[in-house]
Amino acid sequence: MIDATDREIIEALQGGLPLVPAPYAQVAEILGMDEDALLYRLSELKSRGVIRRIAAAPNHYKLGMTSNGMTVWDVDDDRITELGSRIGALPFVTHCYERPRALPDWPYNLFAMVHGSDRDEVEEKRAEITAILGDACRAKDILYSTRILKKTGLRLKKKG
């Protein structure tokens, strides 16, 4: 799905895009290719969905969004698609997925990430989700994050 040149480009960019006026020219020089060729390759990777976007990942904690709750729900399988779509569309939900349960340890199949400036705000938002799910939800929990232990993004392994 990606060729050797794509791989070199991804390896060169996975640590981040240089913060200089012409970042692609700088990366192209390292790779020994033309800037235009690099931009063309990147646009291809984007249109194929290999690159989702080129953007900044903020540190929620440092933005005052100090509470981050992973809300989890045991939702009726027959209604998961309908209800998941509604929860995912809420403005305060940043990620929303259906995932498999891991019984008996883990009965939850819907995960929705909620951010707020404190836990009270997260709880208010969580109550809105509870109301939407209604009796389709059999059990629920919330897991607050207390520490970022690692955040590097995808790293390709060097191939020998």
Added chain:
Amino acid sequence: MKLDGTDRAILNRMQDDLPLVSHPYAAVAEELGIPESEVLNRLTRMKDSRVITRFGPFFDAAAMGGAFCLCAMAVPTEEFETVLTKVNAHAEVAHNYERTHRLNMWFVLATETPEGIVGTADAIERETGICVLRFPKLQEFFIGFRVAA
């Protein structure tokens, strides 16, 4: 660091896709009505102080033929740092959070092949002696990554 209104405007804009052009920061600077040099200086400062954890392309491992998987472990408190070192040593661990639950370590594996998930999760189980629960996504209901700075 303390963010002022200009920092926030830049950070909000930079959470959206950057144009694929030769001088992308100049394009953003023009949109925001700020000199390019100031955009770059402020971005550098926010990155150095870790307000921005990462800036650049976000890759989708699945689109490259690979896979992502959310994993969780119940790590005894007294072993937490030892286990953390072993887990984070795997390059496939893209991010990792400590959470308030019996399952207290939650990380995402990003691998170049679907088999890579099994291989890495099994390796972590062998190295730590702790079960790695695996929660691959079955459906994704919209991703709105942005937070208002």
